[in-house]
Amino acid sequence: MGKKYKGIIISKEGLGTFGYIPELKERYLAFARGTLIKKKMKKIFVGDYFEGELTDDGKIIIENILPRKNQLFRPKIANVDKVLLITTIKNPPINTGMLDKLLVAYDYYQVEPVIVFNKIDLLETEEEKRELEKWENIYTSAGYTVVKVSAKEKENLNDLIHFLHDNICVFAGASGVGKSSLITAITGVEIKTREVSKKTKRGRHTTVGASLIPFGENSFIGDTAGFSKVDLSYIMDERELSGFFREFTDYTCKFNDCMHITEPQCGVKEALEKGEISEERYNSYLKILEEDFSFNIKRD
Ligand SMILES: Nc1nc2c(ncn2[C@@H]2O[C@H](COP(=O)(O)OP(=O)(O)OP(=O)(O)O)[C@@H](O)[C@H]2O)c(=O)[nH]1
Ligand SMILES: [Zn+2]
Missing domain, CATH: 1.10.40.50 (Probable gtpase engc; domain 3)
Incomplete structure (x- = not known):
C-alpha cells in the first residue's frame, strides 16, 4: 500500500492527467481506481481536489474527488477562488465598461474578482497618477480589492502572490494589458496567452484544455485566459x-x-x-x- 495524500488535478492534456501534491511539491501521472476508468477520468476537471494513493512507481491512484465549489467553462477549471482582472491606465487606456461587466460575470460564477492595475511603471505625469488614484478609489469604495503592479519592474508582485495564498485563480483582461507578462513574472513559467477556442484547419472550433501552474505558497493559476467578453x-x-x-x-x-x-x-x-x-x-x-x-x- 502506498501512502495517502491530498492533491489537486493540474492538467488533463495529451499524455494524460496530472495531479499535484502540495505536501511533496511534485506532479504525478494520475489514474482512477477500479473499473470504468475511462468514464471516471472523463468527469475529472482541472482544479479538482482529490484524495489518493501514491504508488511505489510514482503514480497517483485517485480514490475520491472532493465536492466542487464551482466550475468555469472558459477556461475549463473547477474550484476557482479568484480571478485577476488585469487592466491598465495607459497602453492600452483603461476600459471600465469591460471591467464592470467582468466584475458582474465573475461574481455571478462565485469567483472573487481582484482588480490588478498593471504597467504602473508607465505612469509618469501627475495627471496619469491621479487617474490611477481615481479608479483605485472608485473600485475600493465599491467593495473590490485593487492591486497595483508592474510586471516589467516586478513591482508589488509579492503583495499579489501573498494575497493569492492557498488559492486557485485564473486571469482575464483585454489584449495587450500584460496578462502573459504578469503570469510569467509571478510563476516563472513562460506562457503566451492563447485563445481558449482555436480554429482548426477544417474551420471547427476546438477547446484547448487549460492547465494550472503552481506558484507561491500553495497557489495555482490557469495558463489560459478566462473569458473577457460576455453578454x-x-x-x-x-x-x-x-x-x-x-x-x-x-x-x-x-x-x-x-x-x-x-x-x-x-x-x-x-x-x-x-x-x-x-x-x-x-x-x-x-x-x-x-x-x-x-x-x-x-x-x-
Ligand atoms: N511598461 C510595461 N510594459 C509591460 C508590462 N507588462 C507587460 N508589458 C508589455 O505589454 C505588451 C503586452 O504584454 P503581454 O504580456 O503580451 O499582454 P497580454 O495581455 O498577454 O496580450 P494578449 O496576448 O494580446 O492578450 C508587451 O510588449 C509587454 O512587454 C509592464 O508592467 N510595464
Ligand atoms: Zn432603486
Whole structure:
C-alpha cells in the first residue's frame, strides 16, 4: 500500500492527467481506481481536489474527488477562488465598461474578482497618477480589492502572490494589458496567452484544455485566459444585474423590483446624488442595461 495524500488535478492534456501534491511539491501521472476508468477520468476537471494513493512507481491512484465549489467553462477549471482582472491606465487606456461587466460575470460564477492595475511603471505625469488614484478609489469604495503592479519592474508582485495564498485563480483582461507578462513574472513559467477556442484547419472550433501552474505558497493559476467578453443577458435576468453592482446593494428602494432608473424614492439614485455611488459605476450599469438587455434609457 502506498501512502495517502491530498492533491489537486493540474492538467488533463495529451499524455494524460496530472495531479499535484502540495505536501511533496511534485506532479504525478494520475489514474482512477477500479473499473470504468475511462468514464471516471472523463468527469475529472482541472482544479479538482482529490484524495489518493501514491504508488511505489510514482503514480497517483485517485480514490475520491472532493465536492466542487464551482466550475468555469472558459477556461475549463473547477474550484476557482479568484480571478485577476488585469487592466491598465495607459497602453492600452483603461476600459471600465469591460471591467464592470467582468466584475458582474465573475461574481455571478462565485469567483472573487481582484482588480490588478498593471504597467504602473508607465505612469509618469501627475495627471496619469491621479487617474490611477481615481479608479483605485472608485473600485475600493465599491467593495473590490485593487492591486497595483508592474510586471516589467516586478513591482508589488509579492503583495499579489501573498494575497493569492492557498488559492486557485485564473486571469482575464483585454489584449495587450500584460496578462502573459504578469503570469510569467509571478510563476516563472513562460506562457503566451492563447485563445481558449482555436480554429482548426477544417474551420471547427476546438477547446484547448487549460492547465494550472503552481506558484507561491500553495497557489495555482490557469495558463489560459478566462473569458473577457460576455453578454450578461445569457446568464442573468435584467432584474438581477444591480445585485452584482456590490455598492448598490447597501441601499434600499421603495419598490422591491426597482431598476434604479426613473423610479421614485430610489436608494441607489439618492446615493448617487450624495456621491456615495460613483457616476462612473452608475453609468456603467445603465450602459449594460442598454447594450446587453436592449433598454432604451433617456439620459439627462
Ligand atoms: N511598461 C510595461 N510594459 C509591460 C508590462 N507588462 C507587460 N508589458 C508589455 O505589454 C505588451 C503586452 O504584454 P503581454 O504580456 O503580451 O499582454 P497580454 O495581455 O498577454 O496580450 P494578449 O496576448 O494580446 O492578450 C508587451 O510588449 C509587454 O512587454 C509592464 O508592467 N510595464
Ligand atoms: Zn432603486
